[in-house]
Amino acid sequence: MNLDLGRIRSELNQGWNELPNTTEIVSSVVVPIFHTQEGEHGFILTQRSQHLKSHPGQISFPGGVKDPEDSDLLSCALREWEEEMGVSRTQIEIIGKHEHLLTRTGFHITPFLGIYSGDFQFSYNRDEVEKVILLPIKSLWNAPFYQIQIPNRGPENTAYYFDLDEGLLWGATCELILRFLRHYASFQREPNLVKPNLNTPPFFRPPRN
Incomplete structure (x- = not known):
């Protein structure tokens, strides 16, 4: 799956230093895009360490909550990128x-899109990161794709899931990826509507053969 990076550059918001006026917890992430060996594009993701108190084991983008020493949200995202x-x-x-x-x-999450040009030799922080995942974008056209209504919430409160070989992609990271794909990659897949089968997050475990 090839992306039109020129179009993406021209359409993205460049107001990097703007801080949101919100009472939510302010955070930011890097959405790293890379080129596959086949000339297509993919995302660099991490699987969070299992011992973390917040979202253990979840697939996510590098990022986190803005610290007081971060001058802006981009500085926060890049600091987290380097640390993780x-x-x-x-x-x-x-x-x-x-x-x-x-x-x-x-949480108020601001995603910054970036083009990765390194050699994929990540010295990732094993206290925070279980592993690094290189996810070709084209794989999301074939991965099982689900949607549920979150238990005990209104009908507008839904959650999406991609069942990847590397694990379950869900939550804020899944929502950020879906927004990106629908806007820039003509992603029009309809999810398989299913019922929750867990009482706590992630609320859904895909069936296994």
């Missing part, structure tokens, strides 16, 4: 920020 991935920010070219996301858990 163990590579310099010079290996990723930030081309703009995409639409922010408000989560049900009270």
